[in-house]
Amino acid sequence: MDVLDIARWQFGIITVYHFLFVPLTIGLTAVIAGLETAWVRTGKEDYLRLTKFFGKLFLINFAIGVVTGIVQEFQFGMNWSDYSRFVGDVFGAPLAVEGLLAFFLESTFLGLWIFGWDKLPRGLHAGCMWLVHLGTLASSWFILAANSWMQHPVGYRFNPETDRAELVDFWAVMFNKVQLVTFPHVIFAAYMTAGTFLLGVAAYLYMKKKHEADRPMYHRAIRIGAVVTLLAGIGVGVTGDLQGKVMTEVQPMKMAAAEGLYETSEGCAPFSVFTIGTPDGTEEKFAVTIPCLLSFLGTGSFDGTVEGINPLRDEYAETYGSDPTSKAYTEGDYTPVIPVTYWSFRFMMGLGFFAAAGAALILWLTRGGRTPGVRWLGTLGLSLPIATTLASSWGWIFTEMGRQPWVVFGLMTTESGVSPGVSTFEAATSLIVLTSLYAVLAVVEVKLLVTYIRKGADPFVEPPDVPVGGADDDRPLTFAY
């Protein structure tokens, strides 16, 4: 393996890993803020117990999300210095703004929330979590604007003198048409993840004899979680559909790669639910297909034309492949790895549909205050947040692998973005150290989550109602590390 391969593997592993924690973080901040607000407004004890319980689980998850996020910002410069030089003028700005607007907001108000139970009035304390949520949304906005620019570069010009992309219209980057459909898709997916988490954990505890006394509370949490999941699921579906149309327009190769469609289909392109074929995806042995669905996904019409991989590859080779000194040149061809794009697209959709169906089933089983007697409720429940989380992972693997060989579509190939000065030893050390560390952390994190889920919600303790800064007494802290 050379530095390029190592850097690609590191980016893939480190980023997918980081994003295991991100959707739950984004979604749970909203769920927890909502639960706490419900407590402040209604005074119902269950809402506060759920707030604190899911707050604890959230923090276990959030901690890893934060620390693995630091690596994200550093590795552009470490492993992808030529990329950074080339795009920094455009790509750096959203990253800097993300830090200033989002990271400060999240970290500061989360600190206030964690330690502020006896330092802040109740409404203000709940408000802190809403601000954390606002921070996660702002963070998503800016980082997705940066990513959308890589999918569909806008608002820039290529300056041959400096040999880099330069920003000419910041607002065009902020409101890129890819961004406008990607942001809601990612955020709805995050809400779906949080909904399934609430539902799944509550369903698991609902089924445990130990927690029998708390069944009404968990029943309520199941219902809230299921409703959040289904509403968010509709959002994911609608925005995903819109994304398909934009993708067909700006990255037709990715759409063709999602289906493994080699030749252009003049109207009524079918969509295959699954295919058994040769490993490189060029020959089909057996497939279950839905007629005309791909045309509909890509163009909004069952009769729409969907361009195929082969003509697109020839077109790209002609447009970009003539000048070997260009950053847009590749020795390979201009197609992504088709089996990866084909299957990741299906895993994403399949897992998403599974989670929505599971939530619908559980919502139906618990209708009108019914107590479902089915023994697999907890297992099904817990499988749903795993499904939504993995759906997000596959979605990102699809969207990033589907862009290859580009790192910035039409402008720069991934291979020309790698750091020229980094040695194989350095890159390999980084990959091995970070991957092993992450593996250990994953074990620790999952074990902690399991331990704390099993414990269930703590009994109700009335938090002190205090002015800002806390009451002027010398009592022990309500919460301490």
Place this chain on the structure above:
Amino acid sequence: MELTTVWFALIAVLWVGYFCLEGFDFGVGMLLPVLARNETERRVMINTIGPVWDGNEVWVLVAGGATFAAFPEWYATLFSGFYLPLLLILVALIVRGLSFEYRHKRDEAEWKARWDLAIIVGSAVPALLWGVAFANIVAGVPIDADKEFTGTLFTLLNPYGLLGGLVTLTLFAAHGAMFVALKTDGDIRHRARDLAVRIGVVAAVLAVLFLVWTQVRTGTATTAVVFAAAALALVGGLVAACAGREGWAFVGTFVTIGLAVAGLFLALFPDVMPSTTDPAFSLTTTNAAATAYTLKVMTWVAVVFTPIVLGYQAWTYWVFRRRISVHHIPTAELADARAS
């Protein structure tokens, strides 16, 4: 003033903010085995920084992001060049950040001891390496015509760089001890103050050596004034600590760190990464910068949002202004602490 100069100054401000704030977090972490005599005292120390450490750490993320946006070439050369030290810093920040959140999640003494080690090492390593990195940035490193760093890890481990590392290590330790003295009460408060003075004296000697060396190498009249003021602030802080004035003592180390970092950036200007291979290859505020348009957009964002951020961060410190002592640590868990 040129926008490139404005952004050079803003990035300096971000690093000043980072070292002044996370400097004491690092110090508190490093001194965990030295200052705390038992589990409850360890928890007192950790809880002094508990609500604020994460917000303090964001300063470095914003500094990194701002460098990427305002000086892409600087970001690219620095991060790909100082590869292994940065990797070490990353690992340290990862385990340290997690340990604050995870150490109290289980009661076994072994579990806590392991995370304590993560806090100690995870604080000391970046405290040392940031100093090494900054000393090398100021002194210059081999950079070729393509703006690529051509040295190795050992290029960075030169006497000047290592001295820079020892300065940040000891200065942050003293700063952290001052913070503990300011934020705790009881026995640990007095021990922290005494320790701060002792480490502070060592830090002062090392810092004066380092700053004089820097002044001789790359200093100007302005840096001489700034470095002298930094040294005075440290002496003032130590005197205040001896007099039992913890607030002023902390201000002393805070200002020392701020001025020393500001002085290093002044010594660097107008370069951002001087090349020892050929001065013509040096990265400067102009040849490493982003376009005027990008800098203008970023300036507007910074002008509007920096005061807001400073406002709510300051408010957080005010909310958590009270001193913590052993009897504030929740009693339900005191039993576990005694067991360990």
